[in-house]
Amino acid sequence: EPEVTQTPSHQVTQMGQEVILRCVPISNHLYFYWYRQILGQKVEFLVSFYNNEISEKSEIFDDQFSVERPDGSNFTLKIRSTKLEDSAMYFCASSREWDQPQHFGDGTRLSIL
Amino acid sequence: QKEVEQDPGPLSVPEGAIVSLNCTYSNSAFQYFMWYRQYSRKGPELLMYTYSSGNKEDGRFTAQVDKSSKYISLFIRDSQPSDSATYLCAMSALLDSNYQLIWGAGTKLIIKP
Numbered sequence: 001e002p003e004v005t006q007t008p009s010h011q012v013t014q015m016g017q018e019v020i021l022r023c024v025p026i027s028n029h030l031y032f033y034w035y036r037q038i039l040g041q042k043v044e045f046l047v048s049f050y051n052n053e054i055s056e057k058s059e060i061f062d063d064q065f066s067v068e069r070p071d072g073s074n075f076t077l078k079i080r081s082t083k084l085e086d087s088a089m090y091f092c093a094s095s096r097e098w099d100q101p102q103h104f105g106d107g108t109r110l111s112i113l
Numbered sequence: 114q115k116e117v118e119q120d121p122g123p124l125s126v127p128e129g130a131i132v133s134l135n136c137t138y139s140n141s142a143f144q145y146f147m148w149y150r151q152y153s154r155k156g157p158e159l160l161m162y163t164y165s166s167g168n169k170e171d172g173r174f175t176a177q178v179d180k181s182s183k184y185i186s187l188f189i190r191d192s193q194p195s196d197s198a199t200y201l202c203a204m205s206a207l208l209d210s211n212y213q214l215i216w217g218a219g220t221k222l223i224i225k226p
Contacts, residue, residue, distance in 0.1 A: 004156075006156075042216060042218050042219065043157065043201065043216050043219075045214065045216075048212070055211075055212075056211050056212070056213075089154070091156050091157070093156075098207075098212045099144075099145060099205070099207075099212070101145075101147050101159050101162045102159075102214065103159060104149075104156035104157045104158070104159075105156050106155050106156045107154075107155070107156050109154070
């Protein structure tokens with residue numbers, strides 16, 4: 001069964017550094033998403049992406065965050081200047097249509113030192 | 114009032130028991146209802162997806178939606194220790210011209226051998 005893959009599984013970065021999290025969504029999916037989950041807390045929506053542009057973003061997704069689909073298969077989340085509070089699991093998801101269920105990757109654990 | 118309410122648990126039951134997990138919601142515009150299972154340090158895994166009131170069965174899992182009461186349930190029959198995980202409800206609708214997926218907080222389920 002096709003799946004969403006994310007790399008790396010764990011990223012350790014110094015505060016203030018830039019980090020790029022990578023995702024390969026399911027190949028025939030058109031909608032892409034990033035979520036964050038701080039340890040022990042709820043899954044939080046960051047951003048959705050469709051047709052090469054952001055369709056919706058949350059308050060968390062400020063100017064430090066950006067997303068890109070650099071080619072036909074990858075979908076990336078960039079954090080420009082990381083803060084301690086950015087430490088969390090970051091999940092990528094994709095869906096075939098907006099009203100179809102989202103399928104998640106296993107996440108990247110981001111640790112900011 | 115939160116849009117989606119879900120008891121965080123933990124809910125601890127003996128192996129073989131029938132498990133009932135529930136979410137309530139306040140916005141009658143929600144049209145699509147999902148249950149996800151999340152193991153520790155893994156991404157949410159889609160279990161069930163429904164868009165109408167009534168029951169949907171898949172193996173040991175039954176999803177129930179009651180739109181009149183704004184209440185959804187997930188039943189697990191013949192529960193196994195491998196079912197121990199956090200179960201998240203999620204529901205979606207087109208709100209203010211934006212597709213929104215709203216998550217419950219997740220219920221931690223423990224199946225005791």
